[in-house]
Amino acid sequence: MxxxxxxxxxxxxxxxxxxxxxxxxxxxxxxxxxxxxxxxxxxxxxxxxxxxxxxxxxxxxxxxxxxxxxxxxxxxxxxxxxxxxxxxxxxxxxxxxxxxxxxxxxxxxxxxxxxxxxxxxxxxxxxxxxxxxxxxxxxxxxxxxxxxxxxxxxxxxxxxxxxxxPKPYHERTKRTDYPHKVKNRDVLCEAIDAVLQKNPRSFDELLKGLQTQGYEIKYGKHISAKGKNQARFIRLDSLAAGYTEADLRVRFPGCKRNKPREKQAFAPENQPFDLIIDIQSKLQSKGAGYQRWASVYNLKQMSKTLLFLRDHKIESLEQLNQLATQKTAERDTLLAAIQQSEQRLVEIAALKKHIINYSKTRPIYEEYRKAGYSKKFLEAHREEIMLHKAAKAAFDTLGVKKLPKVKELGVEYAEVLAAKKQAYAEYRQMKNEVQELLIAQRNTAFLYGAEDKADEQVRRNEGQSH
Missing domain, CATH: 3.30.930.30 (BirA Bifunctional Protein; domain 2)
Structure with missing residues (x-):
């Protein structure tokens, strides 16, 4: 955090x-x-x-x-x-x-x-x-x-x-650099926060809560709201992120959106899967409808996980854990190589800049040295002298004894950049593979844990019957 x-x-x-x-x-x-x-x-x-x-x-x-x-x-x-x-x-x-x-x-x-x-x-x-x-x-x-x-x-x-x-809207929008006027949109967002704190069960109940606070709701293609002292309606879609109609509807499972879902361009077995929901930990603040939705959701995610394991010929949890560990190590190695390349690119860019500054300011610095490091001369040419000193200090830090040619540095920069791009392409692919493996690993472990709890409950029931 x-x-x-x-x-x-x-x-x-x-x-x-x-x-x-x-x-x-x-x-x-x-x-x-x-x-x-x-x-x-x-x-x-x-x-x-x-x-x-x-x-x-x-x-x-x-x-x-x-x-x-x-x-x-x-x-x-x-x-x-x-x-x-x-x-x-x-x-x-x-x-x-x-x-x-x-x-x-x-x-x-x-x-x-x-x-x-x-x-x-x-x-x-x-x-x-x-x-x-x-x-x-x-x-x-x-x-x-x-x-x-x-x-x-x-x-x-x-x-x-x-x-x-996330914090309430009025806390997130505090500014300390200059004061600003309170806008009707800000007041509407704060009113939405106040209604959400009462835990409405549906999007319609949220709108009713706004009406109890004095807002007039206009339905249609786009839902709008108008307060007592407002001249015009404000469309919810025009509010800040987290307060639009689509964002508010997402808060309520099973709530239908106005816009139809886009058709998927790939087969169901190739759809990406996500983590299984721990239903029991969520039921304290959710209802029976959420439990039904989460059960169906978990069934779909587990089915996709099993298809993933089948396609990758993974037959045991141990094999899955070993593959996840191996791919994670390969991903981290690629990331380390990318970071090393980035560091070298920064060093080359800085070195080229300092070499150019050193060459341009060298005559001025020679005059400054011949003048006995005169303060008057320093004030007249401070910028050039400071750049020259910075370049010399950078050479010492980088351990450069013989200055390389700028053209050679340009060639090395192009080679390192090409290697970085290739490694980054491999890293992105490996990152996606690792993410899929970790999700499958977590879902499979969750399934085994759920089965263990079920077996334990069965044993308890059998003990009570005897």
Whole structure:
């Protein structure tokens, strides 16, 4: 489970933009909280000079667009907190990098600093408000916090972690960056939350609950609702995710949807199967109708599971467990190879950039050295000198003694990228196979457990009859 928060960063009072960036990034990179900097990684920037590289992008933005940056957001911070004991610091850093890449779509430079100074491991992800190409700025769109949390939940599910239970609408839409007016759609969503807390048995009962709260319901092709102080009806289909008519109907098993189901383009025996439902654990809050539906559902899923075992010639639970273990290991090996390729691609890209910067700024740095490292010369050519120093530091970190040619790095980059694409295609196929095996493994184990409970009940009944 990972909780997220998106925080816009502004210039600190009494400080310059560069000083504010330095303060924010220095706090994230605090060596005492990141295992002496080992848990700090960067994307399209060197963590040691991240503030200077952010400033360079902002200068490029001003040159390209002609706009001055004064009271705008200078950067954004994503705080990602994990449940204690659920992930290691290295895993948290990797998940934070994946979250930032997906949320920014790889268009903004960022650093990921994993802090371990508290009981819960958490990431401080700082990404530049200015894009890498210097042509645009990141806009904090409406409900961006919810979008960020959804991306984080998806990543957690993909990595076998728990996710946060959904909150009521009025709690999920809280914004701390600026106040906003309450909209009729928000009020309607809160009213739906209030009715759902009363556990309605059907979608029609949910609508009746809205009517008791003063809403007028209009039926037709699309169901709409209008409050006492509203001028127009609001279609449920136009509400946020989780509050549309289709989403609300899904909450009630057996509820028919307005739209007919699309015909399946494949044979029933090839349909994907899912996990069997533990009916007994669900009956506390469900009725007899749910029990009948779940029994039929479980029968279908078990039939598909048995067809899967037959098609793959799996004749015993032991054989199924061995195959699942083998395929899982192969999947993890492919994933490790992909991650290694990604790391090498990042290193090559960073190395090419530093080699180019080193070559361009070398004459200026030679003059700076001949000038006796003059402060006046430094102020006049700070940008070039900082880039030159960052390049030299990067070479030392990567252990580069002899600079390779940019053309050779380009060839290696293409080879590694091709290998990564091939491995990723194999990984996707293997991931699907493993998922099917794990579901079959769980369903089969569930079936054996149910039979054991039935046998035990039979023995108890026989004992009572004697």
């Amino acid at each position: 990972a909780a997220t928060r998106l925080i816009p960063m502004h210039v600190n009072k009494g400080k310059t933009l560069a000083q504010s960036l330095g303060d924010r990034t220095d706090y994230a990179k605090n060596p005492e909280k990141t295992h002496k900097g080992e848990l700090v990684t960067g994307y399209q920037c060197d963590p040691r000079t991240v503030d200077e590289e952010f400033m360079l992008s902002k200068r490029q933005y001003e040159q390209i667009t002609g706009r001055r940056q004064r009271h705008e957001v200078i950067a954004y911070q994503i705080r990602q907190s994990f449940r204690p004991g659920e992930v290691t610091p290295e895993q948290a850093n990797r998940l934070g990098r994946e979250l930032a890449l997906r949320f920014t779509k790889g268009k903004y430079a960022f650093i990921v600093a994993t802090h371990t100074d508290r009981a819960h491991i958490h990431n401080h992800i700082v990404f530049n408000s200015t894009s890498l190409d210097g042509t645009r700025k990141f806009k904090n769109f409406w409900l961006s916090s919810i979008a960020l949390q959804r991306v984080s939940d998806l990543i957690c599910l993909e990595n076998g972690l728990s996710v946060i239970e």
